[in-house]
Amino acid sequence: MPTTDPSERRATIEDVAEAAGVSVATVSRALRDLPNVATSTRLRVEQFAQQLNYRADPNASRLAAGRSGAVAMAVPVFNSWYFSEIVAGAEAVFADAGYDVLISAIPGPHRRALFVSQTAYQRRADGIIMVDLAMGQGERDVLLRAGVPTVTTGAKSADFPGVIIDNVAVGRTAATHLAGLGHQRIALIAGQNEDPLHFTVPEDRQRGFERELEAREIFFDPSLEAAGNFSVAGGYEAMVGLLKLDHPPTAVFAMSDEMAFGAIQAAREYGLGVPEDLSIMGVDDHDLAAAFGLTTISQQVDHQGPLAARLLLALLDDHQPDELMVEVPTVLVERTTTGPPV
Amino acid sequence: MPTTDPSERRATIEDVAEAAGVSVATVSRALRDLPNVATSTRLRVEQFAQQLNYRADPNASRLAAGRSGAVAMAVPVFNSWYFSEIVAGAEAVFADAGYDVLISAIPGPHRRALFVSQTAYQRRADGIIMVDLAMGQGERDVLLRAGVPTVTTGAKSADFPGVIIDNVAVGRTAATHLAGLGHQRIALIAGQNEDPLHFTVPEDRQRGFERELEAREIFFDPSLEAAGNFSVAGGYEAMVGLLKLDHPPTAVFAMSDEMAFGAIQAAREYGLGVPEDLSIMGVDDHDLAAAFGLTTISQQVDHQGPLAARLLLALLDDHQPDELMVEVPTVLVERTTTGPPV
């Protein structure tokens, strides 16, 4: 008397083995295209597997093989153009490579630490991508000791390969563009005042920006720096604050296009013409930058996700990638929101 | 002679058991807060677990328990405001509930079928959320037979619980608003001409839109329908096409804000004032709708992800949710891109 009617449960490797008249070991090997399986056997096994709708239980194979077949991506938030673009690009590559993709939003340092220790000690994923999430020394150590292949994005890290852009150059380019147009009072809409996650990106952009102004002997008034939180609403608020100043700026460099969009909205509501009364530029070359006519600095976001993914796949395949640090070029895209001061 | 220095490998449940001087069964029970464990024992086990940095291997526990501790979300694409918002909202809820979140982009019907059969036969996930992905009968059957708890979003389905909006009403609201302002030639920027995934959402919106016009005895000229592909670029192209018409529209209803943004851009480039020369409205209440001053129909996207997630969690917890179909209200948000025709 048979235990259970196989058609009533998911097929197991044993069902396939039985059907094909071979051992489970052979089925396992055949289905994973391992060598040392006669072609005829492989074909037969594949046929029965298909017939039975058999799929290896990932949990079982992971447990046995010690690999998880999944990668994890951690991003600060999802509902932001930049991050969803990165995730989308990487996901496509991972899906093609047969990996599952786990995602995790990291609202704060506590979650980041939790994420790191979970993936490290729990091997939920074979490798991880940290998007714009600078880790502390402790977290880096955990990952390194656990030997979890890790790729970073945005924040350059000496410990892990990653795809980066030259954020100092970004700041410099912005300052060059705006100062080149003749602006003297240039405001900066940056990230958060209190940044629990310690993004390094804003710092770098700010450094480049200030240095370039300095080099041009343009005074950067600290009151012209505002926190925009990398959101549309934040950019709006920041701009409102700047416009209330006794001596408002004639140009604004927002560290992201989304903040720039908010800034444009605020300027318009104040009855200011952009760029006649106020020049505004951003960073990213957001999907909607063209619709706003926004001058911005493109960082080819659509390339970054796939690049990071391929970097990680190389690591997982255990062959060192050609270059550990991939730098994506940035380029000024001039549109119509910047112009000379009146 | 000990086998391996425990500190050199990930701690296993056995290490904890040994350290705490109990059996692995007790450790397992203690750590999962099962009943029938003395409080003192539980405490001691927890302490040692923490000390050893122990985390249950998810693959092992899933294999043994037959649950995967993960949910999968399938969306058509990630880099679209609407979808990333849904994913973000749902992920937060799942993360709080201790579930891993797998994501899958579904570029076409083939991938959709693959996704369905994988989750069904491979139990990678305990449950799934299909975002705006109408399934074919075959796929629904597979899911139902396999008993995979499933929640749908956007596309109403008789077979699965879901969160929906009244898309017919959306179309009706748009027509009412625009016709109410006095427009007679109203264009429609819809989805794709050839839609391999068979979204039902655009159909419903269109139906409501046309019906309302009909009720008002306004003729809907078929040449005023254009495909905008639910993207900014698509909306732009669609608008360009409409503006080239011999008898262009005085108002446009775009089925998504992103398409509306593209349409606005096109109108501006053509030197048309919005809304003086052309009224444009969208659907979604996108983050940037306010920045564009876009009149739109809000569908409270930020609520939809969490709602869907909670629905699925209820299913996974095996207690039928209070209501299987959650309808999120839609509401017209009037801004400055619509006005009476000149």
Place this chain on the structure above:
DNA sequence: AGGCCCACTGCAAGCGCTTACAATCAGGCC
């Protein structure tokens, strides 16, 4: 004091797969 009940805990059998190692077998060679 003897029994019974119940709260805890341990035993051990898997979960479905992978993989080192052993076994088998056909072909080729001397």
Place this chain on the structure above:
DNA sequence: GGCCTGATTGTAAGCGCTTGCAGTGGGCCT
């Protein structure tokens, strides 16, 4: 024809956890 070789396949021991079932012992009742 016997022996060696390499290709193929089978055997079986786990992978690390969960869980049904079987103790174990203290408290309480009669």
